[in-house]
Amino acid sequence: MTRWGMVIDLDKCFACQSCTLACRMENNTPVAGPDQAARGRTILWNEVLPSIDGSYPRPTVTLIPRPCQHCDSPACVRVCPVGATYKNEEGLVLVNYSRCIGCRMCTVACPYQVRYFNWYPPEWPEALRAHLNPDPEVAPRPRGVVEKCTFCVQRLRKAREGAAAAGRAFQATDYIPACVQTCTGHARYFGDLDDPDSLVSQLARSPRAFRLQEEMGTQPKVYYLKQG
Amino acid sequence: MEAGLAAQHETALESIVLAPLRQTGRQFRLVCAGLGLLVLVGIFAVARQWTLGLGVTGLNRPVYWGVYIVDFVFFIGISHAGTLISAILRVTQAEWRRPITRIAEAITFFALILGALQIWIDLGRPERIVFLFYWGRFQSPLLWDVTCVSVYMLSSTLYLYLPLIPDLARLRDRMIGGEGDGRRGAWRLRLYTAMALGWHGGREQRRRLERGIGVMAILIIPIAVSVHTVVSWIFGMNMQPMWHSTILGPYFVVGAIYSGIAMLFIFMTIIRRAWHLEPIIGARQYDYLGILLLVMSAFWGYFTLSEYLTTGYGTMVQDTQVLAAKLSQEFAPWFYGMLVCNVVIPFGVLLWRRGRTPLGCFVASLAIVVGMWVERFTIVIPTLTRPSLGPANGSYAPTWNELAIMAGSLALFALLFLLFFKLFPAISLWEVEEGEVVALARQKAQELAEEGLEGLHGTLAG
Numbered sequence: 001m002t003r004w005g006m007v008i009d010l011d012k013c014f015a016c017q018s019c020t021l022a023c024r025m026e027n028n029t030p031v032a033g034p035d036q037a038a039r040g041r042t043i044l045w046n047e048v049l050p051s052i053d054g055s056y057p058r059p060t061v062t063l064i065p066r067p068c069q070h071c072d073s074p075a076c077v078r079v080c081p082v083g084a085t086y087k088n089e090e091g092l093v094l095v096n097y098s099r100c101i102g103c104r105m106c107t108v109a110c111p112y113q114v115r116y117f118n119w120y121p122p123e124w125p126e127a128l129r130a131h132l133n134p135d136p137e138v139a140p141r142p143r144g145v146v147e148k149c150t151f152c153v154q155r156l157r158k159a160r161e162g163a164a165a166a167g168r169a170f171q172a173t174d175y176i177p178a179c180v181q182t183c184t185g186h187a188r189y190f191g192d193l194d195d196p197d198s199l200v201s202q203l204a205r206s207p208r209a210f211r212l213q214e215e216m217g218t219q220p221k222v223y224y225l226k227q228g
Numbered sequence: 229m230e231a232g233l234a235a236q237h238e239t240a241l242e243s244i245v246l247a248p249l250r251q252t253g254r255q256f257r258l259v260c261a262g263l264g265l266l267v268l269v270g271i272f273a274v275a276r277q278w279t280l281g282l283g284v285t286g287l288n289r290p291v292y293w294g295v296y297i298v299d300f301v302f303f304i305g306i307s308h309a310g311t312l313i314s315a316i317l318r319v320t321q322a323e324w325r326r327p328i329t330r331i332a333e334a335i336t337f338f339a340l341i342l343g344a345l346q347i348w349i350d351l352g353r354p355e356r357i358v359f360l361f362y363w364g365r366f367q368s369p370l371l372w373d374v375t376c377v378s379v380y381m382l383s384s385t386l387y388l389y390l391p392l393i394p395d396l397a398r399l400r401d402r403m404i405g406g407e408g409d410g411r412r413g414a415w416r417l418r419l420y421t422a423m424a425l426g427w428h429g430g431r432e433q434r435r436r437l438e439r440g441i442g443v444m445a446i447l448i449i450p451i452a453v454s455v456h457t458v459v460s461w462i463f464g465m466n467m468q469p470m471w472h473s474t475i476l477g478p479y480f481v482v483g484a485i486y487s488g489i490a491m492l493f494i495f496m497t498i499i500r501r502a503w504h505l506e507p508i509i510g511a512r513q514y515d516y517l518g519i520l521l522l523v524m525s526a527f528w529g530y531f532t533l534s535e536y537l538t539t540g541y542g543t544m545v546q547d548t549q550v551l552a553a554k555l556s557q558e559f560a561p562w563f564y565g566m567l568v569c570n571v572v573i574p575f576g577v578l579l580w581r582r583g584r585t586p587l588g589c590f591v592a593s594l595a596i597v598v599g600m601w602v603e604r605f606t607i608v609i610p611t612l613t614r615p616s617l618g619p620a621n622g623s624y625a626p627t628w629n630e631l632a633i634m635a636g637s638l639a640l641f642a643l644l645f646l647l648f649f650k651l652f653p654a655i656s657l658w659e660v661e662e663g664e665v666v667a668l669a670r671q672k673a674q675e676l677a678e679e680g681l682e683g684l685h686g687t688l689a690g
Contacts, residue, residue: 040288040622049617066617075467081368082359101359102282102352104292105370109466113290113615117352119283143281144352213616216467 002172003072003091004151005193005221006180007203008065011228012187013048015063019179019188020046023067025131026152026178028138030122043116045149046179062227065187067179068093068114068149069212069220076106076115085146091193091221092151100145107146111216115148151190152177172198193221238402241508245655246402248503252650256502263643270636273629274349282352284629290615291624293608295634296350301480301604302487303343303641304377304459306597309488310336310384311452313517315445324516326663327508330656331496331649333388335488338644340381342637347373349633369465372458380448380455387444389423393437394658396420397427416651456484468611469546470539479531486524486570487600489517493593495645497586499654508655511585518584521592525574532567546616553610558623562606569599 023029023046032042046067053060070093076085077093084099085106107115122140124132132140137154141147156175163170172192180188191200200223203209208225238246277284287294313332317325348357364371400420403413427433460480463471493514500509539547540555554563573595577583583592613622626634 036283039286040290041283042289079368079370079465081365081370081374082356082363083365084363099356099359099363100353101356103347103350103370104352105368105462107289107292108468108612111467112617116289117282117292119287120281143283146352 001089001194002192003194003221004070004156004175005091005191005200005204005223006067006070006151006177007189007200007209007223007225009187009189009203009225010062010064011225012185013063013065013183014185015048015050015065016184017048018182018184019065019067020044020048022178022182023149023152026133026138026155027150028122028132028140029116029147030118030140031124031128033123036119041119043118043147045114045116045147064212064224065179066112066114066212067151067177067222069112069218069222070149070151072219072221073217075109075111075216075218079105079109081105090156092153092156093148094150094153095145095147097141097145097147102144102146104146111213111218112220115146117146118143152179239661241655241660242398242402242657244505244507245653245657246399249399249403249650249653256646256650260643260646263639263646266639267636267643270633270639273632273636277349277629277633278354284627286625286627286630288622288624290622291609291612293350293612294624295626295630296346298601298604298608299634299637300343300346300350301459301608302601303339303346303637304456305480305484305487305600305604306491307336307339307343307380307384307488308452308456308481308484309339309492310334310387311448312485312488313492314387315448315452318441318445319449322516323663323666324512326659327505327510327655328492328496328513328517329391329659330388330652331499331654332492333384333391334645334648335491335495336384337388338641338648339491340377340384341644342641344377344381345637369458369461373462376451376455376458380451383444383448383451387441387448390437390441390444391656391659392652393424393427394429395653395656396424397429398657399653400424419651453481456481459484463607463611469544469550469614469616470535470607470611473535475531475535479535482524482527482531483600483603486521486528487597489521489524490593490596490600493517493521493589494597497590497593499649500586503649503654505655508660514586514589515581515584518578518589518592521589521596522574522578525571525578525596529571532570546614549614550611553614553621554606559606559610562602566599566602566606569595570603573599 024044027045029043029045036042046065049064049066051062051064053062070091072087072091074085074087074093077087080086081103082099082101084096084101085093086096087093102117104117107113107117118141121143135154135158137157155177159174160170163174172195176190180190189200189203191198193201193204195201203225204223206225209223210226211220211223214220285294285296310333313325314329314336318329348354351357360371360374364374366372366375397420400417403416403420457477457480460476464473464476466472496509496513500506536551539551542548553559574592577588577592582588609624613624615622
């Protein structure tokens, strides 16, 4: 079985945040505007989190690009009262927007803060509206529901369709999320963790590999390679 | 036995208890109008939120839960008044409970309605609330809440209704004729007659009723404990600092009973004054219940100490962050305010017999009700403001929309309570009468015993 996972090399990331932008264009996340952003209501499926330890003259800055961790034991799925969020057979943690009741149990349960709530109906400035991704699978979400990174699951469908149209078998390398494709420093890798020969599973076994808050037992499928 | 009641003269007790059901003063109408206005403001705020979205609240990321969830825990906590006073005291046959059981049971009933309402108001998609029943998954603590609160709602409705039946029959027999207030009297009569279920007070009916009440009194205790335990688990089951703790369940149960008794004191004092029930609810009720309140204050203080000392003694990074937020950072005023309201004031007032008067208990209870709201606030919010990963420290300030809904909810709670006791007696007449008979019998037995003893002495002396 395929088990989609990601590896992010922190040595190669220089925090240009093009992953965040590519994600926004691919997945039609709404623009919060300065007022709402100041109130902590931006929706960014992918974020680059700065963490600064120590102080001048010897500060240590760590930048962590953070998509959904697509945990194998997801805290969000466990607490959802209506089964609106679920893990599919390929390990992707997804949200059924027409099922979500907006109780925000999952947003509170997620130790990685990857889940976002639609406080208002989604909005875009005119110029951006014209460039919304027309794929119905990423149609703007209504107000009152939770949304999050899907590893661009619509691209998986397209990749499968593409392979079928070309008359060949679908391969794991056909599918790549927008953030991985766009990453300026080639810091992101994506693929099948269950295939021991895939690049991601090799990198995930590297001595540099670690996962965020591993002690939580959530078993994320996003691995990081230590910097330094 | 009660068949000829209508013909009989009313007892003094009946006159006192039924008087407020017969006449309504201007003051009462004014209070109701005021409360009704607040309820309307609350309804407007709910409508606004349902139209525009939860954006009208002060909620944000990472503080996804706010006043509504705090109010939910608060109201469910208040609902424990009925269980404790009524069920536990009934089971242990504490005679002094008799005049206050009805008030306690009514608080439970209305607080539960308001509590459940808060969860609905909090939803991002309120119209999908039925999904909880249709798609509900028992893996989620939220569904545990839905289940336990529904069961508690059903059983407490029954538990309020059963002891009301004999009084309803009496209302059916007493409230007709005499006053002759036309149509109003007619619908009331129909209501009482229907609800009295043909009660005539025969031996068999009484036996069955007592049995039903006895069973419910025992059943409702574990149900109530389960309710507040699972309420705590919507927090406790999440791996978040200072939530993921085994003490949370019992801590919430203790806090619930504590705030429940305090709310009972407040409502019972108001209704005692406004309904002129001073001859029935007396110093004994305040004294004994005051001691119980003090005991719960000590329990609550002990649980709080256990929880905070355990966290503070350790050095776990995330726990320590949340603890610091409460002890020395932005939530410190809330935290220390909570301690003053829940421990210092109650002990200062209730420790002394002079303090356990209606006024003393009322003041201490006001402090406790406020303090317990703040307690829920300091449990829910600080943890959310210190996410283990992600944005810098969160902050939260409720908007007027949230405060309007809170004010409206409190007003609706009080309004339902007052209107209920305009329609039904605030005192369980038959139980108080039964208490009088029990007291009389005891006195008689005492006298006989003494007489017998004297006689015996006489014989021996002779």
